[in-house]
Amino acid sequence: MWPLGIAYPPAREDGYWAPITSTLDWCEENYYATHYLAEIVNTLTNIWFMYLAFKGMFNCRRNGHDQVFFVAYLGYLVVGSGSFAFHATLKYPMQLVDELSMIYTTCLMFWATFAYNRTQAVQVSLGIASVSLSIFITGYYHYLQDPTFHQNAYAILTAFVLFRSIYVMEVNIRPYYRNRRVEREKAQSGRSLTAAEQSEEKRKDRRDSEILTTMWILIGYGLSIFLGGFGIWTLDNVYCSTLRVWRHEIGLPWGIVLEGHGWWHIMTGYGAYCYIQWGIWLRHCLNGRQDEFEMVWPGWFSIPYVEKRVAPVANGSVTNGSVSKKTS
Template structure:
């Protein structure tokens, strides 16, 4: 440790904290109860406050800009994931572990149903709902029986990949002017098109092309942050003993920067806020089954699928130093005037 950089030694880890004994099947690389007897993993606990902050920010944004009520529910689900993880890392108790992990599975299963039933007719949505519910129950029973965290992680990763892939396809198919024109050409009746209609069609094409570019930017940043967090978490698992040795060598507070699982919370929380999304037709907006973790991209995509691109926009002043939000265009103009 450089002599010019002040630090204090790490207190010893303990096994007699307030929530002892540990009953969870997972115990992460952060040493237990070294900072306080009331939190088993203090850094892993406090980094979940980002979920709570972004969840509350999302709820406020939904109320201020009149987003569909379903998104209020999705941000409540986002808050639940953060609160469950907060409780799990504080206590390292098995019931709290299940709250943390199974809330992720259930929310993603709802995303799965909501994404794949889009554009289908009965009885497909009902059958898909029954199948997805059976999948969620099956994952729960198997995970509780085998107790293997790798099974939970693989199930969550596979479900998430399916949801994201389908959502991107829905976005491209419905918003990309090339695909939209092909669909219109196959169903439109022949008739004269006025010059005003041609100009309006060209304006809509330019608008939607710009929206698609910015949407992919949101997805790219969100995915990069999410996968970066996963990489750091993996290194934290593989090189735990080395990282613990380095933390003790450099002392506090600098050793906190080597808490990989804490970085995982920060980066996946932000990445999920950016882009985890699905899309539902307007007729499904009030269904209880639409409780899924759809954040900024999902809100914007929903407005676009409802043909409201001229009413809403994505406000994102700086790519890496600000958090995007979907606002009414009148509100965005008002904010710009007040800031100028």
């Protein structure tokens, strides 16, 4: 035992929610800490998920972000709550709530990403396609009861949304592409920009270049944490028997650090939260409201959020329009 460590109580099969009916049972031993929670660490780490969901919803309401992002955070809350219930009970219905809510929330972001700035007919068509895809995945997964199918479907959907968002960000915010559009408009109208207009375009170029730099940092940081959580979870699955031996050797509470699925919850929760915040900021930039909103990100170990500026930047002034170092 490590200093102040205590021995792990034995795992049990007669917990409050027994018997286990889920198709998955993770590496954490069951009911060793309490009669009422099948996997205590995997259960309680979802409180972080739920906290971030409420923080995101509050931020959307307070700052007037698009309604679709409030709904996305609501789905994020369902994911955290479903995962809490799943790991607490290891019941198949709770497993479906956990896993399928991930699919539904990602399908919502898929629609929000691909339907933006489209005609109403295209938005409706994409909405029907997204709902149909959700229904298909639900039915086929329930038929197969194969977690690999769910994991692959979630990964493919997430990749589609991520790469589409990156493409939209680059094409619409990168000054190079905007300047090409301005040049085309000048050529069509036969009018040259005034000195004031040229100065304003240069300000926007500086502002948007710095915004893009910060966005890429946020993307890389969030994605690294998300994939890091996935890597730890994979190691937890592959080396489960070894990790269980190590946990018993070092004892409680130190053994909790070796609960890889709990780290997956914490790290992917943060990564997913950052992705939605990036989506909020990107949407404001696409709407030409860079001077009205800012990303507040005090430091690497803080929680970023998009906030309405107290005093929007006036045309002609110089600002980076990117990151505030507020501590609130």
